[in-house]
Amino acid sequence: MKILIIEDEQGLLESILAYFTGEGNICEYATDFIQASEKIALYNYDCILLDLGLPGGEGLVLLDKIKKMKKRDGVLIISARHSLDDRLAGLDLGADDYLVKPFHLSELKARVSAIVRRKNFEGDNVIVFNEIRVDVSAMNVYVKEKQVFLTKKEFDLLVYFLSNKHKVVTKNAMAEHLWGDEMDLSDDFDFIYTHVKNLKKKLTEAGGQDYLRSVYGIGYKFGDL
Amino acid sequence: MKILIIEDEQGLLESILAYFTGEGNICEYATDFIQASEKIALYNYDCILLDLGLPGGEGLVLLDKIKKMKKRDGVLIISARHSLDDRLAGLDLGADDYLVKPFHLSELKARVSAIVRRKNFEGDNVIVFNEIRVDVSAMNVYVKEKQVFLTKKEFDLLVYFLSNKHKVVTKNAMAEHLWGDEMDLSDDFDFIYTHVKNLKKKLTEAGGQDYLRSVYGIGYKFGDL
DNA sequence: ATCAAGACTTCAGCTTTGCTTCAGAATTAA
DNA sequence: TTAATTCTGAAGCAAAGCTGAAGTCTTGAT
Numbered sequence A, B: 001m002k003i004l005i006i007e008d009e010q011g012l013l014e015s016i017l018a019y020f021t022g023e024g025n026i027c028e029y030a031t032d033f034i035q036a037s038e039k040i041a042l043y044n045y046d047c048i049l050l051d052l053g054l055p056g057g058e059g060l061v062l063l064d065k066i067k068k069m070k071k072r073d074g075v076l077i078i079s080a081r082h083s084l085d086d087r088l089a090g091l092d093l094g095a096d097d098y099l100v101k102p103f104h105l106s107e108l109k110a111r112v113s114a115i116v117r118r119k120n121f122e123g124d125n126v127i128v129f130n131e132i133r134v135d136v137s138a139m140n141v142y143v144k145e146k147q148v149f150l151t152k153k154e155f156d157l158l159v160y161f162l163s164n165k166h167k168v169v170t171k172n173a174m175a176e177h178l179w180g181d182e183m184d185l186s187d188d189f190d191f192i193y194t195h196v197k198n199l200k201k202k203l204t205e206a207g208g209q210d211y212l213r214s215v216y217g218i219g220y221k222f223g224d225l
Numbered sequence C: 001a002t003c004a005a006g007a008c009t010t011c012a013g014c015t016t017t018g019c020t021t022c023a024g025a026a027t028t029a030a
Numbered sequence D: 001t002t003a004a005t006t007c008t009g010a011a012g013c014a015a016a017g018c019t020g021a022a023g024t025c026t027t028g029a030t
Helices: A010-022 A035-044 A055-068 A084-094 A105-121 A154-160 A171-182 A192-205 B010-022 B033-044 B057-068 B084-092 B105-121 B152-163 B171-182 B192-203
Strands: A001-007 A026-030 A047-051 A074-079 A097-100 A126-129 A132-135 A138-145 A146-148 A168-170 A212-215 A219-222 B002-006 B026-030 B048-050 B074-078 B097-100 B125-130 B132-135 B140-143 B147-149 B168-170 B213-214 B219-222
Touching: A001 A010, A001 A035, A010 A026, A010 A105, A010 B002, A026 A035, A026 A171, A047 A055, A047 A105, A047 B084, A055 A074, A074 A105, A074 B048, A097 A105, A097 B132, A105 B033, A132 A154, A154 A171, A154 A192, A154 A219, A168 A171, A171 A192, A171 A219, A171 B048, A171 B168, B002 B010, B002 B033, B002 B147, B010 B105, B026 B171, B033 B057, B048 B057, B048 B105, B057 B074, B074 B105, B125 B152, B132 B152, B152 B171, B152 B192, B152 B219, B168 B171, B171 B192, B171 B219
Parallel strands: A001 A026, A001 A047, A047 A074, A074 A097, B002 B026, B002 B048, B048 B074, B074 B097
Antiparallel strands: A126 A132, A132 A138, A138 A146, A168 A219, A212 A219, B125 B132, B132 B140, B140 B147, B168 B219, B213 B219
């Protein structure tokens, strides 16, 4: 899962980062309006954590921007303000949920999961594709009722392919989804071939068909045929 | 056992908290309607202690909310009012029991235990998984009819694994269940490895299979295979 | 057919994470 | 208070996964 954290308060930012990366997610962050706008414009996130307390009340402006872009990203508002007005303004502008500071990280996690589940899987967190079944929240993968054990990268990759099935995905898009911007996109990341290969091997060895076809010069396409 | 205490009267809240945590339970609390709603929506508790005396008669509304959510949480109503009407209203709305202030903490405890026993185990407070048998209320664990003596942390851990069998559980989730929100989740708590190891050792030494597999970079999975 | 760019395979070393052990702190029991 | 048990924290070692590079094979264009 890919998360963007927009938070200017150093300490809080760091603990959120530590917590979510600890859960195995890809996290990015922005500490001011400009940074945040750029990231939002350039990338897609499963969920954006937005602190309304940015200087100059820029938080609501950002939210407005996100929504005007018609992106699918979920938005969770974080705010120190108890005023009902702010919260309502946020929800009016299309935020998916809000959370008042201070909060427990586990609470934050629960809400983020809820948002992502609502968005991506319409209440169902199991993806089925022919003989492949992926239970996203339990992190279980089955091929023909036989369990397959994947590493984190392999799992992320599979989920990404499954949620883009029958579409051509570029190597860059895959890299962005798996590593966020920790990685210099001008790099070659040839090693993505390694992960693809390992994933393929595990799936076919478990008796699955090979649904992955490479598209020369672009990337891959996962799906029937 | 995880308990939520909804009580706006500071002194009473503190003594209930002290008492139940002293008994070795994980306790959380809420002092107003908003806090309470949020906690209820996000987490599951073995029992919720609800003071009807919240300002604005919000207690009954909360109870209604809980029941409409179809959660399994037990609810014990606490109230200073002696009126039969309130009591009936509460039980009508699905509360499990009713206690009139003032009361002795030991009485409160007895009622909570009774509710939990009734709710969670439908008269049967034993979890069985293959050759492992756990009597939750008596804190007894048996492997193939042979009793195993666990410490409290080990016991909590086992119960947590058993109630999440076949799912991948993260280290964070385990920590939250074992320590509630007293612990800074951005910490490393490496010592959880120690508890895991000790639990494993005791179970296998008693002749149990090793059902626990670690999921690299995420946490553990307990179950068959 | 030839060539270059991209794709695939393999594998070693590097990093991260997990396991084990043990000692001291904290808690509980006697 | 003392003794025993349990919990926490740290250190060293083991394992898993990730990265990077080298060599080989494929593709599509010339």
